[in-house]
Amino acid sequence: MTGAGRCTITASQAGDADFAPAPAIARAFQISGVILQAHFDVGADGFTYVDDAFRDTHQPAYASGTWIVSGGFRGGGLRVTLGGIDSNAITGMSGGWAKTFNLTAPTRITLYVRGSLTQSPYYEADEKSELLVRLDGALIGASPSDFLAQIVGDGNTGGAITTGWRLYAVNLGTLSAGTHTLVLGGYNSKKTDATESTTVLIDDVLLTENTAGAQAAVASLDFERFKENIRILSGSGDRTQGSASYTTASLWLENQLRAAGYVVQHHAYTYLGQPRTSIYVTKVGTLFPDQMYIVSAHLDGRGGGGAANDDASGCSLVLESALALAGLPTAVSVRFIFWNNEETGLNGSTAYVNERASQQGVESPPGSGIYPEPRWLGMIQHDQILYDHGLPPQHDQIPAADLDVEYQASSTWATQSLQLANALRAGNQTYSTNYPAQVGSNMNYTDSVPFQNYTATVSVRDNQRVAEIGNGSNPYWHQPTDLYTAYSEADFRLGFNAVQMTLGTVAELAGAMTAPAQP
Ligand SMILES: [Zn+2]
Known part of the structure; x- marks a missing residue:
C-alpha cells in the first residue's frame, strides 16, 4: 500500500489435479492516513523550488530557495529567502516549494506543516512578509486571512521579528480525485534596502485523510x-x-x-x-x-x-x-x-x-x-x-x-x-x-x-x-x-x-x- 484511497484485495485459488479452482473473492476497503509526508532530512523529498510562486509577483532576482541540511525544526528543512541583494526599492517578491500528489477518490484532507517566518531589522511599516500555502490555484489561510502568518515591519529602529517555529494544521476540505499541487513558501510586499530580507523555513509536511x-x-x-x-x-x-x-x-x-x-x-x-x-x-x-x-x-x-x-x-x-x-x-x-x-x-x-x-x-x-x-x-x-x-x-x-x-x-x-x-x-x-x-x-x-x-x-x-x-x-x-x-x-x-x-x-x-x- 502506498497511500490513502480505496484498496481491493482479491483472493483466488487456481486448483490442481485434486481440487477444483475456488471462486475468487474480492474485498474492498478504505485506507486512511498519510497521503504525503516529508521531513527534508536527506533532501527536498521531491519538492521543487519555483520563483514568483504567489500573488502574481515578477521579481525572480529577489527570491531564492535552498534545501538546508540543518536549521529545520529538526535536521534539514526548506528555505525561501526574499528581498535583500541591493538597495533598490522592489515591490512584490515571492518563492515557494511545490509538489504534486494524486488522489484516487474524493478525499477530505488535513495539511500539517511546520513553518517559521522571519523579517530582518530595518523593514518599514508599509513592508510586510508572509508565510503562504497554495493548493492548486487558491491560497490557504486561517479564514478570513489568506496567509498562515504575517509580519509587518516596525521601522529602522526595530530588531528582527520572527514567528519562531509553529505547527499549522489546516483543514483543506474535500479534494477531488486526480492530481493536485501543493506550494509552500513566502511573500514580501516591498523592500527598500539590502538589509531588508525575509526568511521562510519549512519542515515536517504531512497530508492526511482526516475522516476515517x-x-x-x-x-x-x-x-x-x-x-x-x-x-x-x-x-x-x-x-x-x-x-x-x-x-x-x-x-x-x-x-x-x-x-x-x-x-x-x-x-x-x-x-x-x-x-x-x-x-x-x-x-x-x-x-x-x-x-x-x-x-x-x-x-x-x-x-x-x-x-x-x-x-x-x-x-x-x-x-x-x-x-x-x-x-x-x-x-x-x-x-x-x-x-x-x-x-x-x-x-x-x-x-x-x-x-x-x-x-x-x-x-x-x-x-x-x-x-x-x-x-x-x-x-x-x-x-x-x-x-x-x-x-x-x-x-x-x-x-x-x-x-x-x-x-x-x-x-x-x-x-x-x-x-x-x-x-x-x-x-x-x-x-x-x-x-x-x-x-x-x-x-x-x-x-x-x-x-x-x-x-x-x-x-x-x-x-x-x-x-x-x-x-x-x-x-x-x-x-x-x-x-x-x-x-x-x-x-x-x-x-x-x-x-x-x-x-x-x-x-x-x-x-x-x-x-x-x-x-
Ligand atoms: Zn462544573
Missing part, C-alpha cells in the same frame, strides 16, 4: 458505558476536593485509564496549604509529539449529592474520548485532563497554566524526542452536558435542546477560539446523531478560562453558563439532587452527542488514523 480515523473512533463509542461511567463516578458522592469520595472516584478513573494502556500522570499543586493533584493521560502524537490538544473536565464536585451532571458527565466524556483514541495513532498529541479544585475557584487548572505555560514545546531531556508539556494547539473543557430543559426549566427535555460551545470574545485568542468552536459545530453536524450545537461568545466559570489568553479555548455545556445556568436553568445544580437518577434517557443522549462531537472533532484535528503513520 475519526469515524472509527466515534463508532467505537458506547452509550450504555457513557451512562455507566456517570453512575459509578456520582455513586461515590459529590467528590469535594480533598474528600474520601474524591479519592474513591479518582482511583476508579485511574484504573480505567491504565486498563486502556495509558500511563496515568498527576499535576501536583497546593491548595490552602494542602497537597492536591489533577489527573491526566497523554496520547502521544506519532509525527508531532511536541504539539497537543487538551480535552478536559473537572472531577471534583459539590452539593452533597453525586455531582452527576456537574461534572461526572464531563468526566465520562473525557474518559470515553481517551478510550476511543487509545488504539488509533494520532499525528499530534492529545492530553486528557481531569481537574481538581474547579469548584473552589479553578485552582487546579490555574496552577497548571501558571506552572506549565512557559514549558510548552520544550524537549526534555534535549534530543530525547520527549516533550513533557507539548505546545497547546487548543483546549476544550466540558462542564455539565446532560440537562437542557429550557429556561425556566421544564419537567422534560425541551424539543430545542442543544449543546453550547462557548468561547470568550474578550480573550486575546478570541479569533482562534471562535475557529475551534466552529470546528466543533462542524464536528457536531458530522458525528452527533441527535442534537445540534450552537456557538456562544461568553465562556466563563470553568477550567478553560485560565487558558484563554494562551491558546484557542472553548467550553462545551448543556446550557450557556452565564445567561442560562447562572439564571437557574438546572434546579439540580450544586444541589444534593444532582444524582444519576435525576436524569432521563433523553438527557443522557444529549450528553452522548457531546461525546460524539468532541471526539470526532478532536480526532480530525489531531489526525487520527486507522493505519499507523511511519515516523
Whole structure:
C-alpha cells in the first residue's frame, strides 16, 4: 500500500489435479492516513523550488530557495529567502516549494506543516512578509486571512521579528480525485534596502485523510458505558476536593485509564496549604509529539449529592474520548485532563497554566524526542452536558435542546477560539446523531478560562453558563439532587452527542488514523 484511497484485495485459488479452482473473492476497503509526508532530512523529498510562486509577483532576482541540511525544526528543512541583494526599492517578491500528489477518490484532507517566518531589522511599516500555502490555484489561510502568518515591519529602529517555529494544521476540505499541487513558501510586499530580507523555513509536511480515523473512533463509542461511567463516578458522592469520595472516584478513573494502556500522570499543586493533584493521560502524537490538544473536565464536585451532571458527565466524556483514541495513532498529541479544585475557584487548572505555560514545546531531556508539556494547539473543557430543559426549566427535555460551545470574545485568542468552536459545530453536524450545537461568545466559570489568553479555548455545556445556568436553568445544580437518577434517557443522549462531537472533532484535528503513520 502506498497511500490513502480505496484498496481491493482479491483472493483466488487456481486448483490442481485434486481440487477444483475456488471462486475468487474480492474485498474492498478504505485506507486512511498519510497521503504525503516529508521531513527534508536527506533532501527536498521531491519538492521543487519555483520563483514568483504567489500573488502574481515578477521579481525572480529577489527570491531564492535552498534545501538546508540543518536549521529545520529538526535536521534539514526548506528555505525561501526574499528581498535583500541591493538597495533598490522592489515591490512584490515571492518563492515557494511545490509538489504534486494524486488522489484516487474524493478525499477530505488535513495539511500539517511546520513553518517559521522571519523579517530582518530595518523593514518599514508599509513592508510586510508572509508565510503562504497554495493548493492548486487558491491560497490557504486561517479564514478570513489568506496567509498562515504575517509580519509587518516596525521601522529602522526595530530588531528582527520572527514567528519562531509553529505547527499549522489546516483543514483543506474535500479534494477531488486526480492530481493536485501543493506550494509552500513566502511573500514580501516591498523592500527598500539590502538589509531588508525575509526568511521562510519549512519542515515536517504531512497530508492526511482526516475522516476515517475519526469515524472509527466515534463508532467505537458506547452509550450504555457513557451512562455507566456517570453512575459509578456520582455513586461515590459529590467528590469535594480533598474528600474520601474524591479519592474513591479518582482511583476508579485511574484504573480505567491504565486498563486502556495509558500511563496515568498527576499535576501536583497546593491548595490552602494542602497537597492536591489533577489527573491526566497523554496520547502521544506519532509525527508531532511536541504539539497537543487538551480535552478536559473537572472531577471534583459539590452539593452533597453525586455531582452527576456537574461534572461526572464531563468526566465520562473525557474518559470515553481517551478510550476511543487509545488504539488509533494520532499525528499530534492529545492530553486528557481531569481537574481538581474547579469548584473552589479553578485552582487546579490555574496552577497548571501558571506552572506549565512557559514549558510548552520544550524537549526534555534535549534530543530525547520527549516533550513533557507539548505546545497547546487548543483546549476544550466540558462542564455539565446532560440537562437542557429550557429556561425556566421544564419537567422534560425541551424539543430545542442543544449543546453550547462557548468561547470568550474578550480573550486575546478570541479569533482562534471562535475557529475551534466552529470546528466543533462542524464536528457536531458530522458525528452527533441527535442534537445540534450552537456557538456562544461568553465562556466563563470553568477550567478553560485560565487558558484563554494562551491558546484557542472553548467550553462545551448543556446550557450557556452565564445567561442560562447562572439564571437557574438546572434546579439540580450544586444541589444534593444532582444524582444519576435525576436524569432521563433523553438527557443522557444529549450528553452522548457531546461525546460524539468532541471526539470526532478532536480526532480530525489531531489526525487520527486507522493505519499507523511511519515516523
Ligand atoms: Zn462544573
